[in-house]
Amino acid sequence: MQRRSFLIYGVAGIGAIATTLGIGWWRVDGPGADAPVGKRPLPLTEMSFRLTDHEGKSVGPQTLLGRASLVFFGFTYCPEVCPTTLSDISIWFDGLGEDAADLNVVLITVDPERDTVEALAEYVGYFHPAIRGWTGTTSQVDQATSDFRVRYEKRPMEGGGYTMNHTSGVFLFDADGRHVSIIDYHEPREFALPKIRRAMGAQ
Numbered sequence: 001m002q003r004r005s006f007l008i009y010g011v012a013g014i015g016a017i018a019t020t021l022g023i024g025w026w027r028v029d030g031p032g033a034d035a036p037v038g039k040r041p042l043p044l045t046e047m048s049f050r051l052t053d054h055e056g057k058s059v060g061p062q063t064l065l066g067r068a069s070l071v072f073f074g075f076t077y078c079p080e081v082c083p084t085t086l087s088d089i090s091i092w093f094d095g096l097g098e099d100a101a102d103l104n105v106v107l108i109t110v111d112p113e114r115d116t117v118e119a120l121a122e123y124v125g126y127f128h129p130a131i132r133g134w135t136g137t138t139s140q141v142d143q144a145t146s147d148f149r150v151r152y153e154k155r156p157m158e159g160g161g162y163t164m165n166h167t168s169g170v171f172l173f174d175a176d177g178r179h180v181s182i183i184d185y186h187e188p189r190e191f192a193l194p195k196i197r198r199a200m201g202a203q
Helices: 002-028 081-102 117-124 138-148 189-200
Strands: 051-053 068-074 103-109 131-135 152-156 162-166 170-173 179-183
Touching: 051 138, 068 081, 068 138, 068 189, 081 103, 081 131, 081 189, 103 117, 103 138, 117 131, 170 189, 179 189
Parallel strands: 068 103, 103 131
Antiparallel strands: 051 131, 068 170, 152 162, 170 179
């Protein structure tokens, strides 16, 4: 009797584990999975988005070819991550010295509703002068985030208004548009600079 009960509970336990694993597969790797997160972005040469920079010029992935690039997604109303990252990028520029002239740096907004060309122009003006701001329509931004494998989400705040949750890493590409690495949020300067130099082809 005890053995039979043990077998019944054992089979039930195995069934529960199999069900859990099956649900996990469905949500992570199967048909029920979300859009890829944490996967490498496409090469710039395979991207198709079009946006507008903070000077009103039409830009896209081809704009970044020919020089190594740092690309970061954020928004002007961001309370901490975005200004901190852009401040870090400004410090990285100083650490690169004259080599900084051979680097593209772009902030692509995930909040096109508020981040107009004029708003981005004012915002990037608070940081290193080489930093560019890119915006567009919601569908254009969606295409860019899809190409870069970036996730963002509009979240309402208590008392009204909203904020944006988004991927916070800085993407590094070489001059040919190949993805080289990612600099994580708050990554120390002594780790970030070698990554940038590697993307630039400098040792």
